[in-house]
C-alpha cells in the first residue's frame with residue numbers, strides 16, 4: 251500500500267485536528283451570526299428611534315473596524331476589566347458579533363425590499379400586525395435575504411482563520427506550525443487552501459439545497 | 473324609501489389630512505344591502521383615500537363609520553381588525569402574497585384570521601377559485617399568473633372571507649386592455665349575486681351598467697351624486713356627464 255512520508259503524515263494529522271477546531275468555531279458563529287442578524291436587522295428596520303440607533307451603532311462598529319482588532323480587544327483587552335475569555339470563546343464571540351453585524355444588513359435590506367402592498371393586502375383581510383409580520387413579511391424576507399446571508403457564512407469560513415491570532419489553534423494555526431517546523435510553506439499552504447476550498451464547497455452545496463427548498467417563482471436569485 | 477335598518481354601512485363626515493393637506497373633507501356615504509356605488513373623478517380627488525378609510529387601512533382623523541349599526545372605535549385595534557374582516561378590498565395592483573400559491577393566497581387568511589382548519593380552508597378556497605375560473609391554477613404562484621388572473625385571484629381571496637361589503641379601487645386600471653374583460657365579467661357576476669360594493673373605476677361599462685349611484689369626487693369632497701340615469705342623461709350638463717364623455721372619447725381612441 252501507498253505510504254505517506256512522515257512529513258505528510260504529521261501534516262494531515264495536524265490539519266485534520268485543526269479542521270475539527272475550525273468547524274467547532276464556524277458552526278456556532280454562523281448560527282449565532284444569523285440569529286443576531288435577524289434580531290438586529292428587524293430592530294434596525296422596525297424599532298423605535300432609540301432601539302434603531304443602538305442597532306445601527308452596533309452594526310457600524312463591527313462593520314467599521316477590522317476583525318483582528320475586535321478579537322484583540324475581546325482576548326487581550328477584556329481581562330483589564332476583569333473578563334477573561336478562553337481563546338476559543340473569544341474567537342466565537344468575535345466571529346458571532348462581526349458576522350451578526352453583516353447579517354443584519356442583509357436582513358434589513360430584505361425587510362425594506364418588501365413592498366407596502368404586501369402589508370396592505372394582509373391588513374385588508376383582517377390580519378393583526380404580528381400576523382402580517384409572522385406569516386407574510388418574514389417568509390418573504392427570508393427568501394430575499396438567504397443569498398446574502400449564505401455569502402456571509404462563506405466569508406465567515408474564511409475569516410475563521412483569524413482565530414489563531416488569539417492563540418486558538420485551528421486549521422490555519424496547525425498549518426502554520428508545521429510549515430515553520432519543516433520550512434515547507436508552499437506545500438503546507440497549498441494543502442491548507444484545499445481544506446478551505448473543501449469547507450466552502452460543502453457550505454455552498456448545503457446553502458444551495460436550502461435555497462432550492464425555499465424557491466418560489468418570482469423571488470430572489472437563480 | 474330606504475329605512476335606517478336597510479343600511480349596512482354609514483360613513484359620516486370623515487376627514488383625513490396628510491401633513492397639513494386635507495385629502496378628505498367631511499365625506500359621508502350611506503350604503504344599503506346590495507347597493508353598488510361608483511366613485512369617479514379626477515386623479516388625486518381622494519377616491520383611494522376614501523376607500524381605504526372605509527376599512528380603516530387609513531384611519532380617519534374625524535367622523536364616524538358604522539357597519540350594521542355598530543360604530544367602529546378607531547382607537548381599538550380589535551375593532552379595526554374586525555371591520556377589515558367584514559369589508560373586502562380589491563386593489564389596483566392586486567397585492568397578492570408573492571410567496572404563496574393561488575390556493576394558499578386564499579387559505580392563509582381563512583386559517584390565520586378565521587381560524588378554519590386546513591381542510592375546510594382548502595375546500596372553501598377551491599370553491600372560490602372555481603367561481604372566478606381559476607380552478608386549474610391553484611398550484612401557481614402570483615408571478616406565474618397574468619394580470620387578469622391575478623385580479624380574479626384577489627377577488628376570490630376577498631370573497632372567501634364572506635365580506636358584507638366589497639371595496640374595489642380601480643380593479644381594472646393596471647390591466648392590459650385585452651385582460652380587462654375577464655375581470656369585468658367577474659365583477660358583473662358579483663353584482664348579479666347581490667354583492668354590496670363601492671368601486672372606484674373609470675371603466676365606462678361598469679359605471680353605466682352597475683352603478684345604482686355615481687359619486688363624483690373632487691378635492692376631497694363628493695361634489696355630485698345621483699343615479700346614472702339622471703346624471704348621465706342626454707343633454708345633462710353635470711360634472712359626471714362631462715367626465716364620462718371624456719372617458720368615452722378616450723375609449724374610442726383606444727378601441
Ligand SMILES: Nc1ncnc2c1ncn2[C@@H]1O[C@H](COP(=O)(O)OP(=O)(O)OP(=O)(O)O)[C@@H](O)[C@H]1O
Pocket residue numbers: 490491495513514515516517518519520521522
Ligand atoms: N399616505 C399619504 N401621504 C401623503 N399624501 C397622500 C397619502 N395618500 C394619498 N395622499 C394624497 O392624497 C391625494 C388623494 O389621493 P388618492 O389616491 O386618494 O386620490 P385618487 O382619487 O384615488 O386618485 P387616482 O385617480 O390617481 O387614483 C393625493 O394628492 C395624494 O398625493
Ligand SMILES: [Mg+2]
Pocket residue numbers: 519520521641642
Ligand atoms: Mg386612486
